Amino acid sequence: MTTTLDEEPRPLGELTLTQQALPKDSNGNNKVYAGWVVSQMDLAAAMAAQRITRSHIATVTIDGMIFVAPIKLGSTVSFYTRIGKIGRSSITIFVEVWAQSITASAQHKVTEAQFVLVAMSEKGRSQLIDQP
DSSP states (O other): OOOTTTHHHHHOSEEEEEEOOOGGOOOOTTTBBBBHHHHHHHHHHHHHHHHOSSSSEEEEEEEEEOOSEEEEEEOOOEEEEEEEEEOEEEEEEEEEEEEEOOOOOOOEEEEEEEEEEEEOOOOOOOOOOOOO
């Protein structure tokens, strides 16, 4: 598909998680804390990874995060995930965060990052990922 200059940017990946930014998630400027965003991204990455690994998982690294826009209190925050590399016991998940304030007609990109997670056994040791 060809993209023209007048097309709006769109999220890449599958919608995995949607949250509303609540007062407890915000600072004195009515903007959402970065830590809340990171924790929700980690949750979305874990959900995506667990669908593939069908096991417990643990986050190993988070890479490449830059916040390009704030999230206003009350906004709907959407987390999109894409599967990257699947290794023997690890899986790479790309997470994009998009937000839409209650007064906006479109959502905007907030941040993105690459998460690497490891499949874990019941005993807490890494285990092989059974790939379909």
